[in-house]
Amino acid sequence: MATPNPDTRAVLPALGLRAAIYVMICIALMVIDNRGNSLDLLRRSLSAAVAPIQIGVSLPVRLFDWSGDAARPRADLERENNALKVERLRTRAELQRFNALEAENERLRAMLNASAQVADDYSMAEILAVAANPYRHSITLNKGLQRGVATGQALVDANGVVGQVLDVTDFRATAILITDPDHATPVQVVRNGLRTIAEGTGEIDRLDLVYLPNSADIDVGDVLVTSGLGGVFPIGYPVARVTSIERRPEQPFAAVRAEPIAGLDRIREVVLIERAVSAADGADRPVVNPADE
Amino acid sequence: MNSAASARSAIWRIAGSLIVALALTVVPLPDFLRAARPDWVALVVIYWSVFAPQRLPFWAIALVGLALDALYGTLLGLHALALVVMAFPALRLHLQLRVFSWAQLAAAAVLLVIVYEFVLFWSNGIAGLSTRGVDYWLPVVTSAVAWPFVLYILDAVIARDRP
Numbered sequence: 001m002a003t004p005n006p007d008t009r010a011v012l013p014a015l016g017l018r019a020a021i022y023v024m025i026c027i028a029l030m031v032i033d034n035r036g037n038s039l040d041l042l043r044r045s046l047s048a049a050v051a052p053i054q055i056g057v058s059l060p061v062r063l064f065d066w067s068g069d070a071a072r073p074r075a076d077l078e079r080e081n082n083a084l085k086v087e088r089l090r091t092r093a094e095l096q097r098f099n100a101l102e103a104e105n106e107r108l109r110a111m112l113n114a115s116a117q118v119a120d121d122y123s124m125a126e127i128l129a130v131a132a133n134p135y136r137h138s139i140t141l142n143k144g145l146q147r148g149v150a151t152g153q154a155l156v157d158a159n160g161v162v163g164q165v166l167d168v169t170d171f172r173a174t175a176i177l178i179t180d181p182d183h184a185t186p187v188q189v190v191r192n193g194l195r196t197i198a199e200g201t202g203e204i205d206r207l208d209l210v211y212l213p214n215s216a217d218i219d220v221g222d223v224l225v226t227s228g229l230g231g232v233f234p235i236g237y238p239v240a241r242v243t244s245i246e247r248r249p250e251q252p253f254a255a256v257r258a259e260p261i262a263g264l265d266r267i268r269e270v271v272l273i274e275r276a277v278s279a280a281d282g283a284d285r286p287v288v289n290p291a292d293e
Numbered sequence: 294m295n296s297a298a299s300a301r302s303a304i305w306r307i308a309g310s311l312i313v314a315l316a317l318t319v320v321p322l323p324d325f326l327r328a329a330r331p332d333w334v335a336l337v338v339i340y341w342s343v344f345a346p347q348r349l350p351f352w353a354i355a356l357v358g359l360a361l362d363a364l365y366g367t368l369l370g371l372h373a374l375a376l377v378v379m380a381f382p383a384l385r386l387h388l389q390l391r392v393f394s395w396a397q398l399a400a401a402a403v404l405l406v407i408v409y410e411f412v413l414f415w416s417n418g419i420a421g422l423s424t425r426g427v428d429y430w431l432p433v434v435t436s437a438v439a440w441p442f443v444l445y446i447l448d449a450v451i452a453r454d455r456p
Contacts, residue, residue: 015381015384015385016381016385018351019351019377019378019380019381019384021351022351022352022354022355022373022377023374023377023378025355025370026355026358026370026371026373026374026377027370027374028370029368029369029370029373030368030369030370030371030374030416033368033369033370034368039369042359042369043363043369046359046360046362046363046369047363049360049363050315050360050363050364053312053315053316053319053364054319054364056316057316057319057320057321058321061321129319129321130321131365131366135429136365136366136367138366166366167366174366
């Protein structure tokens with residue numbers, strides 16, 4: 001086994017040179033990729049090339065889900081169906097009230113001459129894969145350019161904000177979660193309208209509220225909703241609930257932590273918000289775009 | 294088996310093992326295990342760099358690194374750079390590494406994984422991406438644990454090539 005191979009020996013002298021060339025190519029790629037979108041085509045074709053791996057890996061999980069459904073007794077399904085019908089009725093009733101409120105709100109706003117808020121449109125997407133890297137909280141969705149997904153679109157689940165779309169290819173989209181260390185969500189406290197920023201920490205169940213002075217009027221349990229500033233997230237979607245506040249007299253800012261309301265580590269599908277763009281928000285850029293920063 | 298056919302089958306085996314390693318890097322894991330995922334691709338690249346250096350050119354290593362970048366959604370070239378930097382000493386010293394005892398070879402593999410992780414850590418730092426916490430280095434430990442399995446399995450794969 002240890003016999004030197006003739007062609008190995010012939011190749012060896014140039015090894016260092018070739019390694020250096022490839023190191024330089026890689027560094028050049030990184031620099032170019034860090035500065036803009038000129039490598040989109042390469043990135044797209046690579047994503048397409050590795051897509052079968054992603055699909056193959058997520059297949060057993062999906063098969064398991066499906067077989068679980070297929071093997072369930074009829075009575076179970078009927079019970080679930082009934083429960084869903086009741087639930088639907090209840091939500092529809094609530095929605096009626098909501099519609100009335102919305103109409104009223106619209107009227108009041110019109111009276112105040114404020115810009116009208118345009119209703120958002122929704123579409124569903126399934127989560128294909130979750131980033132393997134514990135320091136990137138990102139997910140891959142099963143819809144892409146073909147279905148009108150666009151960079152910067154906000155994602156929510158049934159309870160709250162999930163994240164925003166970062167990168168779109170023809171059939172896939174990559175989204176960054178609000179807990180990614182490079183993501184910041186402009187939020188405000190429901191109770192009093194206090195504005196702040198919820199930064200991701202890299203932990204799936206924790207956001208940090210930065211730049212809140214020690215005297216800020218904030219309590220444990222306060223609900224934070226999107227403030228609509230920054231132009232990515234539409235206003236008023238629940239983001240997180242404050243879990244702990246540490247007022248530090250020796251520091252300029254208090255250490256405030258919050259827990260995302262959306263079940264970031266449990267969701268299987270998300271709702272994409274298609275914003276009807278109103279004249280009020282010109283900004284269409286993600287607040288923090290890690291690919292560009 | 295003639296040499297052209299054996300070369301072809303060796304290339305298929307290398308490609309196959311690299312694809313399996315790529316798949317293992319994206320297999321869903323529970324949250325507490327995610328930080329501890331071994332660097333499967335790095336381990337497989339180390340193995341082939343030592344035992345089949347002439348069949349693993351730099352462009353192939355860089356391509357696997359780019360595939361990792363696409364899977365992870367990192368800067369294009371980041372993992373490619375780390376793999377190339379890591380593979381260079383392995384390729385350069387493959388003859389020495391081959392005559393190492395299994396313990397020495399394992400130590401060398403762990404060193405190479407540290408080099409790989411360090412390049413990632415360092416380039417992430419330069420690109421301004423945060424990598425916090427001591428558990429960033431957890432994959433080095435789990436890769437050390439995983440190395441004997443990689444060695445055993447790929448030895449079995451390669452053994453079918455020998456008469």
